[in-house]
Amino acid sequence: MAAITTSLFDLFKVGPGPSSSHTIGPMKAARDFRLRLAELDPEVLVVADRLEIHLYGSLSATGKGHGTDRAVVAGLLGWLPETCEPEVFSMLLQEENLAYPIVIGEKALNVSAESIHFERGHHYFPFSNTLILKLMHGTQTLFEQEYYSVGGGFIQRKGEEAAIHQDPPFPYDSMQTLKAQMQNHGLSLKELILRNEEALSGLSRPEIEERIDHILQAMHKAVQRGLKATGTLPGFIQLKRKAREVHKNAKALQKSPDSFLIFLNAYCLAASEENAAGSVVVTAPTSGASGVIPGLTYLLRNQYSKKRLREGMLAAAAIGFLVKHNASISGAEMGCMGEIGTASAMGAALLCACAGHSIEVIEVAAEIAIEHHLGMTCDPIGGYVQIPCIERNAMGAVKAYNAYLLASSGNHADQKISLDKVINVMRATGRDMSKKYKETSEAGLALSATEC
Ligand code: SF4
Incomplete structure (x- = not known):
């Protein structure tokens, strides 16, 4: 199998919620289409x-x-996920019949709600989340492109060769080969991931560290905004935000041994509610699961130094890379085990790395977290990333914490299932899972929508 060549900054992306595969991916695909339109022969554009x-x-x-x-x-x-204003973004298509001029050179083409076709029924594209953009003249298609949104805001274009990356100096494609590289070259996990990142991104060590700090800041800003916000979230469910209230209760119960878990719940809910509101979040590894890692790192912010938190983020990324490479982080491919399950495993690895545990303990913690999310369905009510998604982030973080405790207080040599094996099981389970449970809102909790 080919080596992992995903960059840290492709895994952790800043952008508007609520779903990286449904918002960040399609936004990037449409922007790519716009750039390709600009390269067309002006004679083609003029008749469109x-x-x-x-x-x-x-x-x-x-x-x-x-x-x-x-x-x-x-x-x-032409907007980019990382720089678009969430308030302006949320206003798009809110007014019926409003058209937006897409200006390409001399040509302006209006786009409105009518330009967007929600195609029903089964399809045979290689990925569930597919979009096709067309430039038309009457019934004639002048130019079209087919894109796949493959989870976490990553996209692929039909027929496109994979992006050429500089080869990582320490290639790996599994936890087994990652550990072998560490052992053969005498490298820590942090050092190996950083050296590969330097080659993949072309950034220097200080630049990488600065960008990780920026990602942590963006995550923590989402938590802070969510802890202050009140009211209901967008959509017909009329779901009331509850992070602020849970946070208030956590402060009131500060002397209780449970309080750190209540604080953790509040932080995860806060970031997830911001995601549901379409505000700016960080994919970790997806927008739907963007409450787990921010909740954990916000909890740890006063316990560990910036340097330690960065090490935790590198360990989390290593686990995210392995799942993305060997299974999928997309709810449409894997159900929720691919999103919250992966985020929880990343969180468990982060907790272990921050506490200074070995790669063996990190592996066991990540394995436990995935093992106990296997088979978890994706069935958001009404297609809104709210129920079960918001509480599921809090649950994923608490499971991450327990996976860390189980791994760090046991003997890693006694663990029977390896991380590589459980990721293979995730892939097989996702493949066998009915599509009704993979982000289509056709079954499960989604069917209780009428009762909301
Ligand atoms: S149920 Fe899980 S996978 Fe599905 S949208 Fe919600 S968070 Fe994402």
């Missing part, structure tokens, strides 16, 4: 009379609730 966007699979089933339509318009307007 409209743009069409066709959404398939989970993008069609839950795209409305996940803001895919707004994300596509934003991308066509």
